[in-house]
Amino acid sequence: MALDRWIALIILIICAAYGYTAFFTMDGGLPPFMQRNPIWPSTFPKVIAALAIIASVIILFRLEKGTGEEKAPEINYRRLTDYKLGQALFLLGLMVAYALLLRPAGFLLSTSVFLLAGFYTLGERKYHVMIPVALIATVGIWYLVQEVLGIFLSPWPSFMLGGA
Secondary structure (H helix, E strand, C coil): CCHHHHHHHHHHHHHHHHHHHHHHHCCCCCCHHHCCCCCCCCHHHHHHHHHHHHHHHHHHCCCCCCCCCCCCCCCCHHHHHHCCHHHHHHHHHHHHHHHHHHHHHCHHHHHHHHHHHHHHHCCCCCHHHHHHHHHHHHHHHHHHHHHHCCCCCCCCCHHHHCCC
16 A cells, blocks of 8 residues: 555544544533534534545545546655655654744744744745745734634733733
8 A cells, every 4th residue: 555545544543533532522511501502612623523534535545546647656655765854854843842832932923933934944035925924824813813713822922921
């Protein structure tokens, strides 16, 4: 079995467990007034799980391949060092660092730095494009989450908020 199908199988297993949690265990502790809402806290995880399971099944059973299509080159797992593995591992490390620094550094600083470092890692070198895009995306997401959805998201580092 090709590497993409193995990855799809792993993602399918993870999403099945995630979907089971979203569909059967997340809503058990909801207060009565929230049980009448059309959108529950588990709605988005349910959608993500269902779409990921559909995408995984499509890749696993090769339903995305057309009959008249030319064959795409397979990933050679014996030559993984020929691919940009360093970039991928650095991005994974950057995601872990972002998750760990989100509270202490605040959303605005940590997200901006994460986006700028990710852009740079992926090869973008135009700072006059990178900086405005990172700042607009960061402030826009913060505004949507904080003001529109009403979910508190600490914008500033914890030392500026008295350690909160």
